[in-house]
Amino acid sequence: MAFFMDAEVTLGTKILEIIFMLTGFVTIYTGIKNLLDEKNPSRVGTAVFWVILGSIISFGRWLPTTVTGLLIIIMCIPAVLKKVKMGNVQKITAEETQANFDKIGMKVFLPAFAIGVGALLFALLTDLGALVGVGAGVLAAAILLMILLPSNKPKVILNDAERMISTVGPLSMLSMLLACLGAIFTAAGVGEVIAKIVGGIIPKGNVNVGIIIYAIGMMLFTAIMGNAFAAITVMTVGIGAPFVLAYGTDPVLIGMLALTCGYCGTLITPMAANFNMVPVALLDMKKRFTVIRNQFVIALIMITFQIVYMIIFK
Amino acid sequence: MEYITLIGIVVVILGFALKLDNILTVIAAAIVTALAGGMGVKGLLDTLGSSFVANRNITIFITVLIVTGTLERSGLKEAAAALIGKVKNASAGVIVSAYAIMRAVFAAFNISFGGVAGFVRPLIMPMSTAAVKNKYGEINEEHEEQIKGMASSAENVGNFFFQVLFVGGSGALLVQGTLAGLGYEVELVDLAKAEIPVAIVALVVAIVYYIVRDKRLMKKYYESGNK
Incomplete structure (x- = not known):
């Protein structure tokens, strides 16, 4: 208290x-x-x-x-041990969602957008922070859902919440655990060791070279691991901090764009199975790499654009 | 031998590349790094505990999940389908581009409505193939294959480059937490602002690419023989 x-x-x-x-x-x-x-x-x-x-x-x-x-x-x-499972959940039928849509129509977008709008308004207009805005948006969305559709009782929302949490499952905590791993890397001095190794290869003090290595490293590292979240903790502690951020560059720009540089790696790798391989099966494509083939050029243009953008506005 | 602390990175790379259990990989990497770095068991547990609590912001996605299920129940996907259905008399390339825009705008507000399984397969692909058949009477198999690829690509590009605009998204929270661990404090809304130019360029590049590519494919498969 x-x-x-x-x-x-x-x-x-x-x-x-x-x-x-x-x-x-x-x-x-x-x-x-x-x-x-x-x-x-x-x-x-x-x-x-x-x-x-x-x-x-x-x-x-x-x-x-x-x-x-x-x-x-x-x-x-x-x-x-794969011992976290889904229990008996109330599956939603297509008939039910269609009937609900027939009742409230496009107004369902109001609660849907409330969360993002809440985050934005609170971040820009108050000093309570964006996440309080997300919370307020969720509350507003819940109230709107109950007003729009009387069958959306609090009990329905609670059990739908349980269904969603069970559906995303333990793997949804991966980004949290990776953040913790990043903290352990930092505490164990991993960053300094990488900095020493990389420092022997690339000239320290050339920030532009540092940015290029950080960005392309994020892309390739993500492509190898299939997960940008896993790459960013290692790359930021090892390359981003000692070779780019240490020279007074903007941590907002560099730190954030590193993630979308990683996403360029996600676009070109079969390791990101959920995004590039599962759709091949879902849509009965003939060739395994059709999705990647249709993203490759976009990924190359975007990594180039982001490197230039970081160098200019660092 | 300080290089031994890098063993955790080797564990992460191997674990992800060999598709071992992701959570096992990360926990194993944390344990070996802490022990190799001389932090001991207590140091490991303390760092794990304090960083988890410091990064609790990431769990805001669970807060959002509280209403996601009921939104779905109330007809969100049907509303999205009605919205994309307003695109009429368009080529497959334009339909895919319209989907990329819609996916992008919704991703920026952290709303999803089915992805490839729930939306592209039942809605975008039938719309696209119908558009081609209306114009040419049939659809070339290889053309259809590439439309499937472009539609999946639109899902990924729209989702990846616009989810970072949602203030409070997992990606930005992870970046914020990682930077905080290194001593840099940044605001979520600033992180989102930094991505605005990237997101817009990504969407424009993707749309131009889909439309040009679809035009070339149509020329190749339907028009060259008729001249």
Whole structure:
């Protein structure tokens, strides 16, 4: 409670903490619902994952860090063993969505856009922060959904939330775990070691060369791993920080564009199976590389554009 | 031998490249890096715990999921289908481009409505092949193959380069968290602003590419023989 009374803590931080609590509660609900669900093939594993995750989201600020670290390791065990499963969810039928669309029509876009609009308005017009805006947008969307369609009771929304969380599954936490891995790389001094190796190859102090290596490195590294999120933590700690950011360049521009340079790598690799290989199967294409073939030129133009853009506006 | 700390990077590259379980790969890389770097078990758990809590912003996607399911239930996909259905008398290249624009705008607001499985397959492909058949009476197999490729490409390009405009998206949050760990504090809204020119150029490049490519394919497969 001291945290919420503390005058030193900004209002935005306090509201965000409440949003985390509510989000954590819905996550914990997902775990408990599946624990009690006899149709779930792995009740305990599923519950362990979601209840621990929800508890860290809700109360992470107050848990001792060693305990949180241990909980994260425990939480990942059922995920790695593929013991986090979906239970009995209320599938939506095409008849139901069509009937609902016939009732409310294009007005369904109002709650859909509310979230992004909320984030933007709060980021630009208040000092509460974009994420409080996302939370407000979600609340507005929920209220609009209930007004537009009386059958959207709070219980329906809660169970749809559980269905979505179960659908995205534990792999949705990958970017979070990669962020943690980045922190561990930094703490273990990985950045300095890479900087030393790369420093022997490329001249230190030439920022433009640094930008080119960082950008192309992001693209190739992502192409090898099939995941830009995995590449950016390693590349930023090892190349971006010592060879580009250390020379006073704009961390907003360089750090953010590195990610979309990585996306250029995603566009050209069969390793990004979800984006480039699964559609081949879904649309019955004859050749395995038809999707990549139709993205290759776009990816090359975009990596070039981004390098030039970073060099000019660094 | 300080190079031993790089073993975590080797684990990440091998784990992802060999398609091992992603979560296992990342946790294994974290453990070996911490131990090789002399952080010990307590150092590992402390860093893991504190960075997870510091990066809790990334879990805002779960907050958004709270309403995503009910949006779907309330007919979001049907509304998107009605919207793209307004594109009439267009070539396949134009239909694919229209989809790229729509996907892009919605991605910037963190809205998705089916992807390749849920939208391209049941809607964009039938619209595109119908457009070709209306004009030429038949569709060349190789042309159809490339339209499928372009439609999947439109899904990816629109999604990738515009999801970064959503203030509060996972990508920007990961960048923010990574930079914070290195001592650089940046605002989410500034990260989104930096991507505006990139997003617009990507969309324009993609549209020009699809339309030019489709025109060339039509010339190659239907018109060359008639002259």
